[in-house]
Amino acid sequence: MSTTIAPNLVAAVSEARQWDRLMQLAKIGAIPGDGVNRPCLSPEDREARRLFIGWGEAIGLTASIDQLGNLFLRHEGTDLTAAPVLSGSHMDSQPKGGRFDGIYGVIAALEAVQALREAGITTKRPIEVVGWTNEEGGRFAPGCMGSMAYAGFAPPDTWDDIRDNAGIAWADALREHLAAEADITRRPLGVVEGPAPFAYVEAHIEQGPILEQRDTDIGVVTGIQGSRWFSVEIHGRSDHAGTCPVGMRQDAMQDAIRAITALNALMHDPTDVLRFTVARMEVFPNASNSVADLVRFSIDFRHPDNAVLQARGNAIEGVIAASLRHCSYKLFERFHAVPAVFDPLVVDAVQRAAASQGLSHMRIPSGAFHDSQFMIPLCPSGMIFIPCRGGVSHNPAEYASPEHCAAGARVLAQVLAELANT
Numbered sequence: 001m002s003t004t005i006a007p008n009l010v011a012a013v014s015e016a017r018q019w020d021r022l023m024q025l026a027k028i029g030a031i032p033g034d035g036v037n038r039p040c041l042s043p044e045d046r047e048a049r050r051l052f053i054g055w056g057e058a059i060g061l062t063a064s065i066d067q068l069g070n071l072f073l074r075h076e077g078t079d080l081t082a083a084p085v086l087s088g089s090h091m092d093s094q095p096k097g098g099r100f101d102g103i104y105g106v107i108a109a110l111e112a113v114q115a116l117r118e119a120g121i122t123t124k125r126p127i128e129v130v131g132w133t134n135e136e137g138g139r140f141a142p143g144c145m146g147s148m149a150y151a152g153f154a155p156p157d158t159w160d161d162i163r164d165n166a167g168i169a170w171a172d173a174l175r176e177h178l179a180a181e182a183d184i185t186r187r188p189l190g191v192v193e194g195p196a197p198f199a200y201v202e203a204h205i206e207q208g209p210i211l212e213q214r215d216t217d218i219g220v221v222t223g224i225q226g227s228r229w230f231s232v233e234i235h236g237r238s239d240h241a242g243t244c245p246v247g248m249r250q251d252a253m254q255d256a257i258r259a260i261t262a263l264n265a266l267m268h269d270p271t272d273v274l275r276f277t278v279a280r281m282e283v284f285p286n287a288s289n290s291v292a293d294l295v296r297f298s299i300d301f302r303h304p305d306n307a308v309l310q311a312r313g314n315a316i317e318g319v320i321a322a323s324l325r326h327c328s329y330k331l332f333e334r335f336h337a338v339p340a341v342f343d344p345l346v347v348d349a350v351q352r353a354a355a356s357q358g359l360s361h362m363r364i365p366s367g368a369f370h371d372s373q374f375m376i377p378l379c380p381s382g383m384i385f386i387p388c389r390g391g392v393s394h395n396p397a398e399y400a401s402p403e404h405c406a407a408g409a410r411v412l413a414q415v416l417a418e419l420a421n422t
């Protein structure tokens, strides 16, 4: 396989154009502190998608969406029957998200395809720039619904009854969204209704501190640690905070605290590789003078070693059960993804491209999960990481420099050129 740099291709990637697009998108759903709140299937999400489609159509790409709202911009190849190379990420954000998570990979893929076209490089295979629906799971949990449905990992109606904080059902939000995008060509749903892609490449900010700490331009991503998400309900009884003796209560709040304390002990890891997070809690009736009769909290547990992921994850229920004094519990596993390993076809292509462009690079596993893990069973897949300041992500302060954003797009352009001519 060729390792030559295509100088005109690398030169055609425009740092200024890409940065301008990122900053235009950052205005949609902008929140104080340079952040973005762009929940999936919201009016802001739709506005961002329209802007993105406009940029794609202006350079001759063809837009289409599937029944999950996954959005594709297609660059045609010379072989009309060849399986496409897919590249993109997601356009939705966390409620207090940043300007780069997800959207960078979508814009970098568009920039890479635009550079290919402007450099006059034809590809045998088509290249499809994809924006996956609901990667974040911030409004409707779990995340990665679009890529999971595309990959046939879960039937497309799996999440119909999931509700956001306003009580809106996923099925209704999706129906409304598809109606608003009825003018965009509908396409079959991924491998459920169509052929598999040839390869998948996703560019993303690292969302961690390693690349910056090591002053490295490009992360050659080797895989993704596994994730298991749970929701826990602690059921007690509401009583008057002034009249009911503490010893007679079934206090859901106190038992929730015991459960979380016991889980912290279960998840303790002296090597600090394990990630355990309780970050969402709902208390009912949520009144300061009433003992809580229901507490619902989330668990986000991740580890790169599947043995640890399974053993500790499976121990969660027993630990909760043993920790409660007065209440009952319900445990729901919302999401379960085993650690994923990327394919050498893509990983090596990323490394070659970075090396041939003189960029510093290192192999690195992903701490966050991504749509790419659902592509692994379908086709050779991989990711390109760029550094982000302080490793900060899921935070308005999230920042990646224009230079690093451009370097990632240049590597991506070379990888796409190579894969789409394979």
Ligand SMILES: [Zn+2]
Binding pocket: 090, 101, 102, 135, 204
């Ligand atoms: Zn992301």
